[in-house]
Amino acid sequence: MSAILQETSKRADWVLGIDIGGSGSRAALEPVSGGAGGAGGAGAAVGTRHLFEAEPVSISPNGSSALPVIASLIERVRAERPDAALAGVGIGATGLASLVVSPAASLASLSASAGAPVALAIDAVTAHLGALGGSAGAVVAVGTGSIAIGTDFRDVWRRVGGWGHLYDDRGSGAWIGIEGLKAAIQTHDGVTTDAPALLSAAVSRFGPAPTWPSQLYTRDDRGAVLAGFAADVAGLASVGDDVATRIMATAGALVAGTLAAALDPALPARAAGVGGVFASGAAFTAAFAEAFARIAPDATLVEPAGGPLDGAVELARLVAADEVVAAHPPFIWR
Amino acid sequence: MSAILQETSKRADWVLGIDIGGSGSRAALEPVSGGAGGAGGAGAAVGTRHLFEAEPVSISPNGSSALPVIASLIERVRAERPDAALAGVGIGATGLASLVVSPAASLASLSASAGAPVALAIDAVTAHLGALGGSAGAVVAVGTGSIAIGTDFRDVWRRVGGWGHLYDDRGSGAWIGIEGLKAAIQTHDGVTTDAPALLSAAVSRFGPAPTWPSQLYTRDDRGAVLAGFAADVAGLASVGDDVATRIMATAGALVAGTLAAALDPALPARAAGVGGVFASGAAFTAAFAEAFARIAPDATLVEPAGGPLDGAVELARLVAADEVVAAHPPFIWR
Missing domain, CATH: 3.30.420.40 (ATPase, nucleotide binding domain)
Incomplete structure (x- = not known):
C-alpha cells in the first residue's frame, strides 16, 4: 500500500x-x-x-x-x-x-x-x-444502546455491553425508557402509586396503557421507540420528579460500571463518555461521575475531543x- | 336463551x-x-x-x-x-x-x-x-408471562400485569430468563464475577454470548425463548446457586405484589397462584408466600382447585x- x-x-x-x-x-x-x-x-x-x-x-x-x-x-x-x-x-x-x-x-x-x-x-x-x-483508553458510547470499548488499536480489545435492550445496554436510552415504562405501568395497575408523572408522560406519548403492547411488540425498531421515551424521563428528572431522577441516576451509575469494566489493566487509565444520554441532564452526569470515581479511583475521566x-x-x-x-x-x- | x-x-x-x-x-x-x-x-x-x-x-x-x-x-x-x-x-x-x-x-x-x-x-x-x-377473589397466573385478575364476574374486574416481557410481567418465566441473562452477560463482560454458573448455563443453552442477540432479537416468540432459560435459573437455585436463588426469590416477591394489587377492596380477600412457575421450587414459592403475607396480611391464600x-x-x-x-x-x- x-x-x-x-x-x-x-x-x-x-x-x-x-x-x-x-x-x-x-x-x-x-x-x-x-x-x-x-x-x-x-x-x-x-x-x-x-x-x-x-x-x-x-x-x-x-x-x-x-x-x-x-x-x-x-x-x-x-x-x-x-x-x-x-x-x-x-x-x-x-x-x-x-x-x-x-x-x-x-x-x-x-x-x-x-x-x-x-x-x-x-x-x-x-x-x-x-x-x-486515536490514543489508548476506554470509551463508553450511550445513545439508544450502551457499549464500552477499551483498546490500544493493537493488542487490547475489550468490549463491555452493547448486547441490546432485552438483557443488556444498562443505562442506555432504551434502558431508561424501559424503566420509565415499568414505573408507569405499575402505577397504572395500582401496584405502586409513586409515578403518576411518568404514567402521564407515557400516556401522552403512546396513548392509553392497553395500547402500549401493540405499539411496542410489533415494531422492529422498538429499541429506538423505548429510547424516545427516555427524553420524557430525563425531562421529568430535570424538574425534580423523584422516580425519574432515581432512574436517571441509576442509569449514570450503571454506565460508569460499564466504562470501568472496559479499562483493561494493560491500557492507560484514561476514559471518556460520549453519546446523547450524556446531554440528558445533571441527574445522569453527576451520578456517572460519582460512580466512576468510586469504581475506578485511579482513572482519569477526560472530555471527549x-x-x-x-x-x-x-x-x-x-x-x-x-x-x-x-x-x-x-x-x-x- | x-x-x-x-x-x-x-x-x-x-x-x-x-x-x-x-x-x-x-x-x-x-x-x-x-x-x-x-x-x-x-x-x-x-x-x-x-x-x-x-x-x-x-x-x-x-x-x-x-x-x-x-x-x-x-x-x-x-x-x-x-x-x-x-x-x-x-x-x-x-x-x-x-x-x-x-x-x-x-x-x-x-x-x-x-x-x-x-x-x-x-x-x-x-x-x-x-x-x-367460579367464586370471587384474585388469581395470579404465572407462566411465560404474569397476570393477575381480581373479579366477582359481575361488578369488579381488576387486571394487574400481563403487559409483556419488555416492561412488565414481573416475576414471570420471561422475567426470570431476562434476569438470568443479565447476570450471565455481566459476568461474561467482566462487569461482575458472581454468576459463572448462570453464564455457563446460558452458553449451554444458547451457545457463545456473541450469538445470543441474533437468536433473541429476530424471534417473534422471544418471550417463550426467555422463559425457557428460566428452567435453568430455577435448576441452579434448587442446588443453591446464590444469584439464581436471589432471582427466583425476587420473582416470588414480585408475583405476590401483583396478586395483592388485584385484591380489590370490594372482593372477598381470597387469592391463589397458578401456572408453571409455581412448580419451580422453594426459592420462588417461599418468597411468594412470605411477601404475600406481608403485603396482604388479611387475605387468605388458597390452594387452586x-x-x-x-x-x-x-x-x-x-x-x-x-x-x-x-x-x-x-x-x-x-
Whole structure:
C-alpha cells in the first residue's frame, strides 16, 4: 500500500470519514494534511471539512442497509468532488457486527469505488477514535444502546455491553425508557402509586396503557421507540420528579460500571463518555461521575475531543498514513 | 336463551371447555350435570371427561391463530361425538385481547358451529375460574408471562400485569430468563464475577454470548425463548446457586405484589397462584408466600382447585346454566 500511496501522492491528498447511524448518516471530506497524525487530530480540521448528509441505516428482515448507504455516499463524494482524490476512507457503522452478514466481503468493492484503502469499524470504535483522538483508553458510547470499548488499536480489545435492550445496554436510552415504562405501568395497575408523572408522560406519548403492547411488540425498531421515551424521563428528572431522577441516576451509575469494566489493566487509565444520554441532564452526569470515581479511583475521566464522525475521519487518516490499524473483527475490518 | 334450553333439554346435556395455549390446546367434554353449580365444580368431573388435544396457538405478523384452532376443535368434537349435544361452550385463550382483531365478531359463527351459546375469555379469566371454582377473589397466573385478575364476574374486574416481557410481567418465566441473562452477560463482560454458573448455563443453552442477540432479537416468540432459560435459573437455585436463588426469590416477591394489587377492596380477600412457575421450587414459592403475607396480611391464600381447562369447563357450565357471565371486554366476550 505504501508503494501505491507514493505513486499517487500528488493526487491522493484527501481523507473521507463516514458515520452511518440509526438517525442519520454523514460523510466528512478533509485534506489529509489538516490535523493528521494520531492523537489530537480528531476534530481539528473542521474549517476545511466538506460535509455530506444521507439517510439513516434501516433494519429489515433482510438485514441492515448500512453497506448500500455507504456505497452511495462514496459515489456521491466522488461525483461531486472529482478533484479530491482519496488517500484513505474510514467508516463507522451501527449494527455492523450483528446485522451485516459479511462486512469483510464488501471491502474490496468499497475500496475500488473509493480508489483508496478502506477500514470499516463498528460505531463504538469510531466513537473511541473521536473521543480519545486515536490514543489508548476506554470509551463508553450511550445513545439508544450502551457499549464500552477499551483498546490500544493493537493488542487490547475489550468490549463491555452493547448486547441490546432485552438483557443488556444498562443505562442506555432504551434502558431508561424501559424503566420509565415499568414505573408507569405499575402505577397504572395500582401496584405502586409513586409515578403518576411518568404514567402521564407515557400516556401522552403512546396513548392509553392497553395500547402500549401493540405499539411496542410489533415494531422492529422498538429499541429506538423505548429510547424516545427516555427524553420524557430525563425531562421529568430535570424538574425534580423523584422516580425519574432515581432512574436517571441509576442509569449514570450503571454506565460508569460499564466504562470501568472496559479499562483493561494493560491500557492507560484514561476514559471518556460520549453519546446523547450524556446531554440528558445533571441527574445522569453527576451520578456517572460519582460512580466512576468510586469504581475506578485511579482513572482519569477526560472530555471527549470529538464525535463519531471525527473518529471516522481519524480512522481514514490512520489508513492513509498506513499506521497500524489491524483488522480485528468484530471491531474493525480492513 | 332459557326458552331454547328448555326446548332442547333432553338433548343438550353436555358442556365443552376449551383451553387454547402457547404450548398446546385442549378441549374437555363433560356431562352438564357432572359437578355443575359454581364453586367446587371445577375439576370435579374428571372421571366422565372426554379429552381432545390440538396444536398450540401460533402468532404471525397476520395475528393469532386462536380462532381457527377453536373452530376446528369444535368441529372435531361435533364430528366425533354427534350424540353429545352441547348446552354451553366456555373458551379461554392466550393473547385474545391484544392479538385477535375482534373476538366478539367470531362468536356468532362459533356458536352456530357448536349449536350452543359460547363465552370466550382471556386465559387469565379461565385460570381464575379454575383456581377459585367460579367464586370471587384474585388469581395470579404465572407462566411465560404474569397476570393477575381480581373479579366477582359481575361488578369488579381488576387486571394487574400481563403487559409483556419488555416492561412488565414481573416475576414471570420471561422475567426470570431476562434476569438470568443479565447476570450471565455481566459476568461474561467482566462487569461482575458472581454468576459463572448462570453464564455457563446460558452458553449451554444458547451457545457463545456473541450469538445470543441474533437468536433473541429476530424471534417473534422471544418471550417463550426467555422463559425457557428460566428452567435453568430455577435448576441452579434448587442446588443453591446464590444469584439464581436471589432471582427466583425476587420473582416470588414480585408475583405476590401483583396478586395483592388485584385484591380489590370490594372482593372477598381470597387469592391463589397458578401456572408453571409455581412448580419451580422453594426459592420462588417461599418468597411468594412470605411477601404475600406481608403485603396482604388479611387475605387468605388458597390452594387452586383446578387449572385453566377446568376453568373453561366451569365457564361452559355458567353459560349453560344461564348464570350471570356478563360480557366484559377485554376479559370476556359473549
